[in-house]
Amino acid sequence: MSLAPGATIGILGGGQLGRMLSVAASRLGYRSHVYEPGDAPAADVAHAHTRAGYEDMAALRAFAGSVDVVTFEFENVPANALDLIGALAPIRPGVEALAVSQDRLTEKTFLEGLGLGVAPFRDIPDLAALRAALDALGTPAILKTRRLGYDGKGQVRIDGPAAARDAFAEMAGADAILEGFVAFEREVSVIAARGPSGEVVCFDPGENVHAGGILRTTTVPAILSASLRTDAALLAGRILNALDYVGVMGVELFVTGNGLVVNEIAPRVHNSGHWTQLGCAVDQFEQHIRAVAGLPLGDGARHADVVMENLIGDDMDRLPDHLAAPGRQVHLYGKAETRAGRKMGHVNRLVGR
């Protein structure tokens, strides 16, 4: 069953991803209801905004009762809130995908269990475990909190055994995981979608450049052999099927001499899929809404080569240039204040024209 036009889609989280999801929902004739404790750029383009915390059971209940389906723009929705909502409205993608991606240890174990390449990793409950893991995996290695990390936060690089104590202290008591070093040629990502009846569609892989742990650019097409291109789509499909997933997922991959290694998965629309707004008839946001609403998925075909560039912090100083240059599509997120490291918008640029 698909949602009829006029139905309401609940979105947990009111940032830029929720904002662009809400616009996509409107294109398909749906209304959006955004749940966000703080300021919500998404609320400017939503039918309704509940401004309340994730511990506010009455607000969550009213929200869930007012919508036809619930989705989310971020993976760290508290489990209690999900339990309450899930009793009142369908949540797509499911709670299992959230649980897997909320914890790096669970995620890596899950991916390894599917037979996919991942960086070598160890659970790090204490300093002794970290020393043993550094012995086993060598350096450089990266110590990461198991939960709540994003955009390079909650991570510290370890270049030798002597740095173990300080690195462990930086975790501040949080559960952690050590990841061994992966020698990769490039980073790519696949934005994949799966509908309720199990069909999977992938957009073309994009090549990503990060700086300081934050995505700077995505370029399509990525430089990638035909066989790795196929591998990327197949492994994305395997992940989505294993989770009985409904919606769009971002799958970050390392390209190595030994094939593809899965870096991490994000159970939501993904920054590295923003290029689809200019390159595809149905972009990742609409693709996600189509999946969540039970509509047929777009075919993922790309009709233009695109470079997506994030506008982070004082990248906004170059906004006038982006607006004046031909062939560029500027997306601003409506955030009140420009801060260092804050994603303020992005630019999709046509290439080779």
Next chain:
Amino acid sequence: MSLAPGATIGILGGGQLGRMLSVAASRLGYRSHVYEPGDAPAADVAHAHTRAGYEDMAALRAFAGSVDVVTFEFENVPANALDLIGALAPIRPGVEALAVSQDRLTEKTFLEGLGLGVAPFRDIPDLAALRAALDALGTPAILKTRRLGYDGKGQVRIDGPAAARDAFAEMAGADAILEGFVAFEREVSVIAARGPSGEVVCFDPGENVHAGGILRTTTVPAILSASLRTDAALLAGRILNALDYVGVMGVELFVTGNGLVVNEIAPRVHNSGHWTQLGCAVDQFEQHIRAVAGLPLGDGARHADVVMENLIGDDMDRLPDHLAAPGRQVHLYGKAETRAGRKMGHVNRLVGR
């Protein structure tokens, strides 16, 4: 001076054009405030909605005081309302363009005064004038109300002098104009934009097919010689410059053996420009917001061939096919009820891929 991100754009009218304008405004970091007496599809994607009539001076005053600039999605905004708003906030495009396009007689006279080709026309204050005009212009001819006509409403075709009395009666006392027959090969339109500093940018002409007075499809590129293509852009520029226009205008043209004849102008984004959502980095809605906000205009370049098809009334029965077919971008307007002749949405389809 351009509007800073976070500024609010007031939109008079809350239909599908206002809805897509509001989305475009959000992409540039602006908020929208929609003024619409009735149900407003645009309100689902707007920061605010004032639901009040155009005779409600207090509501108009509050609206104008809450926004940084005012634009509109339809040309029949009552003059009293414009006067009140104009004293409190800039209105773009200006009141002059509205005045010209609100009255077919004024519009035709204006266009003729610019030296542009128009259908022969006569003012029809009474039945005697109609008889004389039919003598002069011959039949077939079309009798139209001077004001408030759109999508073929307020028009009656006259095939011979004997039909004069009945046709005049159909005007029900409204001021009218008789337009002579133009033998045209095809209908095209140019979506043109002009910024506050006078720069003019045109999108590629689209070829339009109407049925029953309502636009059915627009195809780009149109079949048009290079010289007529140039003529189309030049005459659009002449119109915009003469009105000191700021924003997007739709210019409907007949292609005849003697060159281009201007059918009518619409001082707003136009149904025949919806293809730009799929074919251009900056679409007509964003182009209008850019002009109104004083940002640089997009360059109008087209990177894909597109056919736009309106979904009118029970065209909605074919919605599942459109959603399932590759390379199609569906836009629904969020209207509660499907009615015969009502524009419910449109489909942009990639061609030749």
